[in-house]
Amino acid sequence: MEIMYHMHLNNLLLMNTFVIGQMILLGLFYKSLFKIQAQKKVVVWSMILALLIIFIQLYNDPEQIYKFNLFEITICSLLVLIFALMHFYNMLGDNKTYYYFSIGVVAFMLASTVLLLVGNLTHNLSNEFKYLSWRLNAFLVGVFYFSMIVEWKVSFSKTKNLAN
Known part of the structure; x- marks a missing residue:
């Protein structure tokens, strides 16, 4: 892109x-x-x-x-x-399978959808304000990826398996 x-x-x-x-x-x-x-x-x-x-x-x-x-x-x-x-x-x-991943999905999808819907309304505003929503969306992507890392650590990490 x-x-x-x-x-x-x-x-x-x-x-x-x-x-x-x-x-x-x-x-x-x-x-x-x-x-x-x-x-x-x-x-x-x-x-x-x-x-x-x-x-x-x-x-x-x-x-x-x-x-x-x-x-x-x-x-x-x-x-x-x-x-x-x-x-x-x-x-x-039930047990909490993919709990952290799903938290990340919900947080990212909800906030990102709102930001994208609002993003079309900001095209007449200043570039500073317009890019603020895109930076916030990029931050949310980072939060989503962080939730994936946490899920991997909790669900698939070898240290977890060694403790069992």
């Missing part, structure tokens, strides 16, 4: 592809954690419905793939949030 930016090419195609790919990969991840078949079906059918709606939008307005598509970002992020919250619900009476 950085190279495309410096070459004055529109890099939003990659961002839109990333958002859809993120929804699919995290949806499949949470589907693999669910033990109840009805929950697995909810994940699959909601992703199919979301992709269908997004593709209908892109069919009707193909230029949306090269724009900052708030509709797509909102649908994909909210679905991942719902999947993560379903996982939290399942963990109430």
Whole structure:
């Protein structure tokens, strides 16, 4: 994306592809954690419905793939949030698998979605204020990655296995 930016090419195609790919990969991840078949079906059918709606939008307005598509970002992020919250619900009476990762997903997706939705409103404001939301989003990405490291340390670290 950085190279495309410096070459004055529109890099939003990659961002839109990333958002859809993120929804699919995290949806499949949470589907693999669910033990109840009805929950697995909810994940699959909601992703199919979301992709269908997004593709209908892109069919009707193909230029949306090269724009900052708030509709797509909102649908994909909210679905991942719902999947993560379903996982939290399942963990109430079960062991805490991927607990820290899911905390990171919820915090990042919720805050990032709000920042991206507000980001379109800031285009008329000063560059200083406009870039503040992007810096905050970059910080949230760091928090999300930190939650992945904590999850790895808690779940997969050799020191944990040696203690057992």
